[in-house]
Amino acid sequence: MIRVLVADDQALVRGALAALLNLEPDIEVVAEVPDGDGVLDAVREHAVDVCLLDIQMARLDGIAATAQVRAAVPGCRVLIVTTFGRTGYLRRALEAGASGFVVKDTPAAQLADAIRRVHQGLRVVDQQLAAESLAEGSNPLSERERQVLAMARDGVAVAVIARQVHLSPGTVRNHLSSAIGKTGAANRIEAANTAAQRGWL
Known part of the structure; x- marks a missing residue:
């Protein structure tokens, strides 16, 4: 059995x-x-x-x-x-x-x-x-991009994300910008939704 x-x-x-x-x-x-x-x-x-x-x-x-x-x-x-x-x-x-x-x-x-x-x-x-x-093809997002994008999807502000992941706000914005580019989205919410729909988050 x-x-x-x-x-x-x-x-x-x-x-x-x-x-x-x-x-x-x-x-x-x-x-x-x-x-x-x-x-x-x-x-x-x-x-x-x-x-x-x-x-x-x-x-x-x-x-x-x-x-x-x-x-x-x-x-x-x-x-x-x-x-x-x-x-x-x-x-x-x-x-x-x-x-x-x-x-x-x-x-x-x-x-x-x-x-x-x-x-x-x-x-x-x-x-x-x-x-x-x-x-x-494979998931284009880095682990850090996935992390900040998932938090952004929940409406968390950049400053709060930065504190929680121990990065500067500028670095968080860079990760979000990179993720937006990789998903072909217009903004971080659209990028997060696209990534979620594809199972990348």
């Missing part, structure tokens, strides 16, 4: 995924968690083979949880199952160590097959998203 963990912040989605997968003769959902914080403990407690993780969850997102699991329990595989089929998310998930990335409207039989393939050590990626990712 392939021992599976399902992590999703929506109880209905979590329960539906678990119910569908438990119909498979070789898959058993042994743990369900509502956020990324509980993933690693559940993996250890239930000897999980494959984690199904959503990306946007409270406290710790699915990409950060992926990195945690892969560092602490390398034998456990991670399959990202998300509503947000964005190329930036795909790249970040694979960089964090995910073995697969599929969207939530994937048919149940294909999802079960993806779990089996990931469990065997293979990589499974939504084909359309993979093609878009190749066409779009």
Whole structure:
């Protein structure tokens, strides 16, 4: 049996995924968690083979949880199952160590097959998203640009961002200006929205 963990912040989605997968003769959902914080403990407690993780969850997102699991329990595989089929998310998930990335409207039989393939050590990626990712290229934003842009998206003033990230206001403005240029946006809010839509933040 392939021992599976399902992590999703929506109880209905979590329960539906678990119910569908438990119909498979070789898959058993042994743990369900509502956020990324509980993933690693559940993996250890239930000897999980494959984690199904959503990306946007409270406290710790699915990409950060992926990195945690892969560092602490390398034998456990991670399959990202998300509503947000964005190329930036795909790249970040694979960089964090995910073995697969599929969207939530994937048919149940294909999802079960993806779990089996990931469990065997293979990589499974939504084909359309993979093609878009190749066409779009990698995330052009530096780590610092991502950081200040994410804060700017929340409406934080430059002076406040500067204090929080221990940079001068001029340096923060330079990072924001660079991010605006890289996203082809007119201002920092538009740049932040563009970056978020592409999964770069």
